[in-house]
Amino acid sequence: MKSPTVLVVDDTPANLGIVLESLHSAGLRVLMAESGTRALELLARQPVDLVLLDVIMPGRDGFATFAEIRAHPSWADIPVLFMTAVDDPAQKVRALEAGAVDYISKPVHPPEVLARVRTHLELRAARRELQRQNALLEAEIAVRLDAEAQLAHSLDRAVIIADGDGRVVFQTLAATHLLHKHLPQPPSGRVPAEILASDRVVGPAGTLLVQRFSGGQAGEPLVVVHLAEESAPPGPADLVALGLTPRQAEVLYWIAQGKTNGETAVILGTSPRTVDKHVEQLLERLGVENRLAAAARANDVLRPTAR
Structure with missing residues (x-):
């Protein structure tokens, strides 16, 4: 020292x-x-x-x-x-x-x-040291508040939570819309059988992609279902596959679009400092040193045929 x-x-x-x-x-x-x-x-x-x-x-x-x-x-x-x-x-x-x-x-x-x-x-x-700890605490609080805001925003995603018997515990409005679009008469209060049985549901309106995740406590199994349309262009959600959190994926998406941290903060409705923290964390998760390298990784997912 x-x-x-x-x-x-x-x-x-x-x-x-x-x-x-x-x-x-x-x-x-x-x-x-x-x-x-x-x-x-x-x-x-x-x-x-x-x-x-x-x-x-x-x-x-x-x-x-x-x-x-x-x-x-x-x-x-x-x-x-x-x-x-x-x-x-x-x-x-x-x-x-x-x-x-x-x-x-x-x-x-x-x-x-x-x-x-x-x-x-x-x-x-x-x-x-106290100032350093306070700065870290403020950054952590900002990230947590941003996570809460993101959770509220995630209600726009097509997500269904069901119990072990297929009964719907929670369902977002976006999921309801997709079910009615691709399955004209989905059962009320239950996850359609085809959604639980297949990763792709093909119908007159197009193809519905299905992701299922098991969870819950012992004796209380839960199934989380995420729905997406196959024809939808790649977006922030696709970048989660890089090992990022949904919010980090959103930040990376706008980096790939050439936006600054300040512009990204305005788009996402959060503070520039919070975006700075997300950028720092996503660079570490991706194992890259700068925004340019991160954008290149993102474009491999968003525009795989660009090369």
């Missing part, structure tokens, strides 16, 4: 020799800057985890340097500890009100400085 980096800003670094040695001995990486200007240059070149900042310096003093650190988006969360030999309560209040996390009086006591530095490094690491 990479050691935390501490930037020490003081116009007389020789006075801090014992402090620097103490920080080094604790396994910390230490950078030195003899002015506020030099400190800002170092911050722009490499990441820093904490700043020890002298208040009284020629030119750009500690307060002016601190204001620039806080104004920069990439540095705003870096903990800054002020150091000064001026024992002025008003100055301490000014530093803390400006946003400094601590205030150290000179001459410094190395063990105290090290203890405070360690404490604020640990607090920063804990805060970053």
Whole structure:
């Protein structure tokens, strides 16, 4: 694991020799800057985890340097500890009100400085981990909410759920329409025998494709039946065969149509962040590195004769 980096800003670094040695001995990486200007240059070149900042310096003093650190988006969360030999309560209040996390009086006591530095490094690491966990939780919640929305949307699919005796437990409106279209007089409350017996039902209106899945608890068998018309062009549902969830298949379908994540979010009625998460997951499931490769996999299913 990479050691935390501490930037020490003081116009007389020789006075801090014992402090620097103490920080080094604790396994910390230490950078030195003899002015506020030099400190800002170092911050722009490499990441820093904490700043020890002298208040009284020629030119750009500690307060002016601190204001620039806080104004920069990439540095705003870096903990800054002020150091000064001026024992002025008003100055301490000014530093803390400006946003400094601590205030150290000179001459410094190395063990105290090290203890405070360690404490604020640990607090920063804990805060970053919490932010990371919150981001993961928000993404997970977004995906779950999207799954719920997808479930509501799935009521437009032609799905029948029946018990072990063929009695209909649940049936979508789309399934009802297809049954009446391809079987003029389907039995009421039961799955037609031909639907339970065959994967293809041919009639005057065309061919009805049937998929059956067994499930349910022991002693309570259930059969899930999915109906689709053979003449229907390939769509998102066909991409499920690639090992994707139905929602991931929908996202991949629109990627294959050349839509951006933002455009896909509008089409599917969800947030761009949720689509980003689905894209990340479907790329992993497909074992590809980018959207272009994913679209190629999708087109192998959607347009198998294109090559």
